[in-house]
Amino acid sequence: MAEAVESPGDPGTATPRPLMRDLKAVGKKFMHVLYPRKSNTLLRDWDLWGPLILCVTLALMLQRGSVDSEKDGGPQFAEVFVIVWFGAVTITLNSKLLGGNISFFQSLCVLGYCILPLTVAMLVCRLVLLAEPGPINFMVRLFVVIVMFAWSIVASTAFLADSQPPNRKALAVYPVFLFYFVISWMILTFTPQ
């Protein structure tokens, strides 16, 4: 976490961790992602709690029940996790190698937080899938996922683009596009048992 623990005072007193403060910071960053403006709140006070929450939520929702096959949903959770985090690490390394002046964890923070629109898309898709399947069902899900995919890219570009040299923004944004495309593909092709 970016902020240190508050001064505990006497060693004997049990001071609770500033949990509410951390949660509020995470919530504030969620708002910044949903309404992306040119601000550097995500960059200044980076934390990885938000990305962790989002990644775990996404991986849980992308799991299938264990009733359909002897292979249970365990490996799927791990693979979504691995894909998200290693994709974020790869993009971060790429943007650093291209000469960006963003730090490793700041970039991870931004990429993780910008998964929020796609998580919302996953929620919507799961709700839509409760209705009867059909082409209309698919079109609705496709539309929602495309809109959220575009939102993710716009949000992450708003935060990341300033850290790159001005003529190389496209080179840094393209892998972000691929990353969110893969996540959107996973969300779109999800069908529960």
Next chain:
Amino acid sequence: MATPAAPAGGARNGAGPEWGGFEENIQGGGSAVIDMENMDDTSGSSFEDMGELHQRLREEEVDADAAAAEEEDGEFLGMKGFKGQLSRQVADQMWQAGKRQASRAFSLYANIDILRPYFDVEPAQVRSRLLESMIPIKMVNFPQKIAGELYGPLMLVFTLVAILLHGMKTSDTIIREGTLMGTAIGTCFGYWLGVSSFIYFLAYLCNAQITMLQMLALLGYGLFGHCIVLFITYNIHLHALFYLFWLLVGGLSTLRMVAVLVSRTVGPTQRLLLCGTLATLHMLFLLYLHFAYHKVVEGILDTLEGPNIPPMQRVPRDIPAVFPAARLPTAALNATAKAVAVTLQSH
């Protein structure tokens, strides 16, 4: 307390040069970044330089540790200034541990810096190299220049992975995204790295002037044709179209790579061996991605769903009914597609 100070001072002086020597080596380690100025893309020797540097650092560490241990053993047996010795020992060890961690962290950072010059590209350069990868050049009399960069090839491999995943979308069947993702990533990266290494090995045998980095870059840019063909033919399922693109686009990018290799190899037998192998592998990979990759995927889907659904139904080979206006001989094309699929499955 002059008496314990004297031997302590003496021992400290004895250890001083080694410590000072360490600082020099750290400065030598700092030149790991400076070493990159000597790197050009025709020599792969920078990796050997870094390896030697680390080896030297480690050897010096081991030597200094042994020397310090010997000295402290001597002092301990002498039983002079015991407390001073202990505290100095502890401080010594802490300093060694901290220095070791710092140099390890530094070498990790420096490893990222090794790759930095390979990513030093502009968007216009990437665009022009993408277009040039489809244009075979006829000049084979002197070695053609290969841009030694890794950004374009890496992005093309990731794009190929994304296109393969996009081609696997189906609306009704249950898909295990993770397994497909792993297969796609493994296939694409395996091809890029494996075939590059193999052709580099053959080039070494045939005395071709090409480095590993250049081979990686060449083959990576050669995947641009594959990306185009697969992107088009995953959306328009026409076998005749695929064969046309396979020959045209795949052939162009293969010809480009072959021309570059021919310009860098001497001797007809060597040229034939090297270029024949590369052309075969490259064209066959595109065929594999279009046909047999579907079979791998359907194999995965079959094991998940059981043999209830016959695999033929899920082969996306039927001409969709949205093309009636094109007045294609859909029945004939469908029959051809099914015949090919049956032939492939029977093998």
